[in-house]
Amino acid sequence: MSKKMLKFVSVDKQMPEKRGADLRKEDFQEIYEEFETDKAVEQASRCSQCGIPFCQVHCPVQNNIPDWLNLTANGRLEEAYEISQATNNLPEICGRICPQDRLCEGSCVIEKGFESVTIGAVEKYITDTAWEKGWVKPNAPVRELSQSVGVIGAGPGGLAAADQLRKRGYQVHVYDRYDRVGGLLVYGIPSFKLEKDVVERRARLLADGGVTFHLNFNIGKDATFAELRDRHDAIVIATGVYKARDIALPGSGLNGIVPALDYLTASNRKGLGDEVAEFENGTLNADGKNVVVIGGGDTAMDCVRTAIRQGAKSVKCLYRRDRKNMPGSLRETTNAEEEGVEFVWLSAPKAFLGDDNVTGVKAIDMHLGIADSTGRQVPVEIEGSERDIPCDLAIKALGFDPEDIPALFDEPALQVSRWGTIDADPITKMTSMEGVFAVGDIVRGASLVVWAIRDGRDAALSVEMYLKKANQTALAS
The missing domain is CATH 3.50.50.60 (FAD/NAD(P)-binding domain)
Incomplete structure (x- = not known):
C-alpha cells in the first residue's frame, strides 16, 4: 500500500471551489471550479484503501474507485484514467451528475467522523485532464465485423x-x-x-x-x-x-401549469441557441414569476435552480415529506437553498387557483405517519391546515412513466x-x-x-x- 494514502486522519474533506450563489445564479455555467492538481492529489490520498471497498460495491458500474484514487495520489494520472474508463463509458458525465452522496461517497467507510472521500470531484478531474492531455482516443477495433x-x-x-x-x-x-x-x-x-x-x-x-x-x-x-x-x-x-406523471387536482387545466421536462427542455434549447416559441412568449419562462415546483427529486431540483437563473420573482419547492426523506441529492438541495429557493417541507398541493391562468396553489400541511410496506413513513394530511401560495407558474416534477x-x-x-x-x-x-x-x-x-x-x-x-x-x-x- 502506498504511503501516500490513509491521510483522512490529517487532511479534511474539501470539494473544488464553488462559485458564490450571487454570481452563479446569474448564468448557466457549472458551479464547481476544476480541482487544482495538488488538491486532487491531496483529496485522493484521504482514501483508506479499505479491504472491502463499499464505494465500489455501491457504484452501479462497479468503478474500481480505490485503485484510481491511489494512482491519482501517486501522480500516475494516465493509469488512473485507464482504470476509470474501463468500467464507465461516460466518466466525465458521472463525475458531474451522479448523486455521489447517495452512492459511492455515501458508502465510504471513513464517512463517520471524518467525512467521505470526494470521489466524484476526483473522477471529474481525472477524466477532464485526460481529455485535455489527449489521452481519450476514438475506438479502433482490432477487426471489423459484418454484423x-x-x-x-x-x-x-x-x-x-x-x-x-x-x-x-x-x-x-x-x-x-x-x-x-x-x-x-x-x-x-x-x-x-x-x-x-x-x-x-x-x-x-x-x-x-x-x-x-x-x-x-x-x-x-x-x-x-x-x-x-x-x-x-x-x-x-x-x-x-418521457411521459410526465400527472396530478389530478381541481384547477389542473389552468394555463401556467407545466410538466418539468417541457420546462427544462425549453430552457436547455434556449441555452443551445434554438428558437423556442414557448420560451419567448413566456409559457415556459419563469422570468418575473412566482414559481412553485411540486416534487422532491433531482428533476425538481433542476427546475427550481433553473427558475432562479431565469429571473423568477420567487421560487418555492413543495414536498410532502421532510428533508431527511427527500429522494433527491442533499447536495443539490443545499445548492438550491444557497441560490434562494424556499423549501416548503411536509406540504402537498390540494388545488390550483385561478380563472384562466394559475394564480396560486392551495397547499395543506402533512405529517409523517406509520411506515408502509416499503419502510417509508406515509404522509398524512393535517386537517384544517390549508393555505394559499401565490403562483404564476406551477411546475410538476412528479416523475416519469x-x-x-x-x-x-x-x-x-x-x-x-x-x-x-x-x-x-x-x-x-x-x-x-x-x-x-x-x-x-x-x-x-x-x-x-x-x-x-x-x-x-x-x-x-x-x-x-x-x-x-x-x-x-x-x-x-
Whole structure:
C-alpha cells in the first residue's frame, strides 16, 4: 500500500471551489471550479484503501474507485484514467451528475467522523485532464465485423451499449428522435450541472470511432420497428421514459401549469441557441414569476435552480415529506437553498387557483405517519391546515412513466411489465422478441444515468454472445 494514502486522519474533506450563489445564479455555467492538481492529489490520498471497498460495491458500474484514487495520489494520472474508463463509458458525465452522496461517497467507510472521500470531484478531474492531455482516443477495433446492431435512443444507456459494441468491431447505428446526441443529458439536465459541450465532445468521439448516428429519426415515420429489425442483426432499445406523471387536482387545466421536462427542455434549447416559441412568449419562462415546483427529486431540483437563473420573482419547492426523506441529492438541495429557493417541507398541493391562468396553489400541511410496506413513513394530511401560495407558474416534477410500448413500436409481441415498462430479462436484457434487447429507464422506470450506463454495458455483452451464437449456427448450417 502506498504511503501516500490513509491521510483522512490529517487532511479534511474539501470539494473544488464553488462559485458564490450571487454570481452563479446569474448564468448557466457549472458551479464547481476544476480541482487544482495538488488538491486532487491531496483529496485522493484521504482514501483508506479499505479491504472491502463499499464505494465500489455501491457504484452501479462497479468503478474500481480505490485503485484510481491511489494512482491519482501517486501522480500516475494516465493509469488512473485507464482504470476509470474501463468500467464507465461516460466518466466525465458521472463525475458531474451522479448523486455521489447517495452512492459511492455515501458508502465510504471513513464517512463517520471524518467525512467521505470526494470521489466524484476526483473522477471529474481525472477524466477532464485526460481529455485535455489527449489521452481519450476514438475506438479502433482490432477487426471489423459484418454484423450490425441498431440502438434506439442516444441517451446514456444507448451510448454505453453503442460504445461497447463498437469496441468489439460491430457496425453500430444509433437512432434518436432528437436533433442532438445525448437525450436527457442534453435536454433534461441543466447546463449548471452538465455543460453541453461535455456531451457533444463524447458524441464526436463515438462518431470518430465509427458509430453512425441517425438523428431526427422517428420510429413509425422514418422506418418501422420491423424494418429496423430487418436492417440489423440485433436491436437495443434505450429510449428512456418521457411521459410526465400527472396530478389530478381541481384547477389542473389552468394555463401556467407545466410538466418539468417541457420546462427544462425549453430552457436547455434556449441555452443551445434554438428558437423556442414557448420560451419567448413566456409559457415556459419563469422570468418575473412566482414559481412553485411540486416534487422532491433531482428533476425538481433542476427546475427550481433553473427558475432562479431565469429571473423568477420567487421560487418555492413543495414536498410532502421532510428533508431527511427527500429522494433527491442533499447536495443539490443545499445548492438550491444557497441560490434562494424556499423549501416548503411536509406540504402537498390540494388545488390550483385561478380563472384562466394559475394564480396560486392551495397547499395543506402533512405529517409523517406509520411506515408502509416499503419502510417509508406515509404522509398524512393535517386537517384544517390549508393555505394559499401565490403562483404564476406551477411546475410538476412528479416523475416519469413509459408511453404505451406496443403502440409506440407498433409491435404487439413486445411484452410489457405490470408497470408498463418493457419486460426484459434482468441478466441478459433480452426482451420477449428474439434479438431485441432493452436497457435503462424503459425497463427499470425512471432512474439514474449511471444505472442506464450499467444496463447498456450489460446488454452489449449479451448482444455479443447472441451474435456469436447466431454466427456459429449460420456457419454450421
